[in-house]
Amino acid sequence: MKPTKRAALILGAATLLVTGLFVATNAYAANLLSNPGFESGNLSGWSCTGSGSGAVTSPVHSGSYALNGNATNADTAQCTQTVTVQPNTAYTLSGWVRGSYVYLGVTGGASTWTPAATAYTKLTVPFTTTAGQTSIQVYLHGWYGTGAYNADDISLDGPGTPPTTTPPTSSSPSKSPSASASPSKSPSASASPSKSPSTSPTTPVTGIPKHALIGYHHASFANGSGYIRMADIPAAWDVIDLAFGEPTSVTSGDIRFNRCSAAECPGVESDAEFLAAIKAKQAQGKKVLISIGGQNGQVQLTTTAARDAFVSSVSAIIDRWGLDGLDIDFEGHSLYLNAGDSDLRNPTTPVVVNLISALKSLKAKYGAKFVLTMAPETFFVQLGYQFYGGTTQGDNRAGSYLPVIHAVRDFLTILHVQDYNSGPIWGLDNQYHTMGGADFHIAMTDMLKAGFPVANTGQTFPGLRADQIAIGVPAAVSAGNGYVANSVVQSAVTCLVNGSGCGGYTLRGGPSPALRGLMTWSINWDRYYNWEFQNAQRPYLNTLP
Template sequence: MRRTPRLLATVAATLLAASLSPAPVSASASADTATAGSTATAQLPDRVLAGYLHTSFANGSGWVDLADVPDQWDIIHLAFAEPTSPTSGRLEFSLCPHTECPDVPSEQEFIAQIDDAQARGKKVVLSVGGQNGQVRLETTRARTAFVESASAIIDRYGLDGIDIDFEGNSLYLEEGDTDFRSPTTPVITNLIGALRDLTDRYGPDFVLTMAPETFFVQVGHQFYGRGQWGGADPRAGAYLPVIHALRDRLTLLHVQHYNSGPIMGLDGQYHFMGGADFHQAMADMVLTGFPVQGDPSQFFPPLAPEQVAIGLPASTYAGNGHTSVAEVQAAWDCLTTGSGCSGYTPTTARPGLRGLMSWSINWDRFGGDEFATEHGRHLGT
């Protein structure tokens, strides 16, 4: 997610750009591989709208009290907790300063608003990362700091779970780490371990969501890290081992279908953001599964439909690739009923598809709550 909208000029050729030079990391044990088809048990409505609430910063969209969040939103992601340094693992979370957000409540009032939202059936979740919050768990010490500091924030505010919105250089794959089923890169394995620690600590009702960009998920169909050609960006597909290892605990994956370059779908064609075709193709990839780096022996298994939502910008102000209400709803109907499809045709209809995610509640309020109103009505949230 972007604190301020930023136009990206990403194109497919960038996938073969010169490799990064990540800092050396210490060795870490491989994560266990989860069983395909097992699902998390955190209780949610059959259809959900998940939205990010700007709580730690201002960006022109305006402060929105939790008490004023429209009722259509079922999951409220508090954005963002950020680390004290990229490699410390230690998270900090604080409300937007009064100098930037004059209407910000006191911490006590904010906690009371969280309690009230939860009493109305909402899940209030701590989102970690964002555009500025680079998190690289290079060591087991950073993993421990991540778990303890995240737990302290969750306990202090009485939150329902955690959202992983790692962007930029937070996740990457080291040379030789080519199998998403048994990763060896410490920033990957330590994150998997940290999230297992947190879900173990809080139990099956703990909400675990992830909001990767398409580059970190669907691009893995063509390119995975440096890959067999040795020239791809080491971040390509880097979320795949995290999603796979935690699929038994993952409540919701809502890939950002925006701020994206053209992505090759399961039909071998490139799809471009901003229309129903893109959402149909990108969602179908995680619902059907796909060979990683085109290798049939490395097949990323599908997620259960109830674990999947589509990530969207709330308005043209919120991100590059905004899609009109009509196009979003056409894509939703195509994916859930198999009817009205244009462009890409999904493998099969998934009536259990969980919902939509938006960046953000603030930008939607700024634009008159169109996202919550129109999509809430269409999905029945």
């Protein structure tokens, strides 16, 4: 989506740029950042969290100073800087970093990280701004409890006006690290996981195949992967998520689905053709959903008025296009937990309580065949094993999807967590699991099936039914960080379904023959890569018991 899904979109567009598929240049003489090498001897120009961070004289990459970020058990030592940029323009963010789990990125956009750099290592993040975008926030951070990190010679390369003076340090630093690249801290040894049976009832009647292929369709925007008409989406896809419905403002709750324009998406079909294609897909037994949120669509239902607007506007979208339901892809700061909100069974934070209420209202309106899916990042689900946002530890967004998932588990159709754009996560075997192999998908999915204790709250998140769980992966290397070969994905699914070929990992939730299938970002990226994902995974899913 994840991405984040738009973050994958931006990364993909940048990949096309550097491979020469777009005619543009991303090399400029000017660095748009203020105090990029911390040569002022302080943090001027940057807003940094935590205590003990500052400019140091050793170790440096060049010059006389570098950043020393003091990451602690309670803070990632994040430093940010906001910069004016031009819309629809390619930029390259880069920097030299040193330490364990150091991250560089654009808030709400592309990012990268290194798990361990004993010497200065260069990180590079190419990205393209969106239409109408005039500013970005770049960030650096470490991670909870991993110790100090260093950064030096940070550069934002692209068109713009470089700073002529060093601005003063902001008095209101950001307190939240990027959720799109989030490693986790080990829980205490006493937090031993235990298998929890599902409390959900019989499978809802939705008509989705036992092992489904689920994909996102870029329906409201263009990117480097190109537009694909609804009628041209192959029959291999069982669930099609229309990306995205977005709010008129962060807290309005008023969701709008604006189809991509002909100017932005050459070849886009008319509304009548789009509607007819949706009906044709449904006649073939496919499900078409509206996905709400995405990287740019921050949705905070802070009031009951916003809740009611959400229900009304989402209903209008479903009715207008005759859709089968909705997908919740809330990212960024859409969900969080207020201090003291530590019981996932009885949440009190308004953005959580109002979302739960809204989903129950939509379910009541549309009945048994209503399809509800969710695509959270690992930060908002599995990280809850170590940190829970309602406690005093860490980021208040950690694990914040858990009370929502728990509250709607009786009618949740599929949860497909984004196993990408993620940092290392502590699994039920009390080991770190990182992207790049079958192990990560196995461990993350097993947590959803087995359930797990929620940080230091004394509560347990009960596991879901296997048919409610799918694995979320990028369709191609341009679609998101964490892409692995199709054969690696299949190895993970084989382990989870049959309980064999799991390497050294023991399934706490046991084998899951009813595992629902695979979700991917995105159908468009798969088409760009000649349907490699679809052509490998659809036949494979058909072989499962």
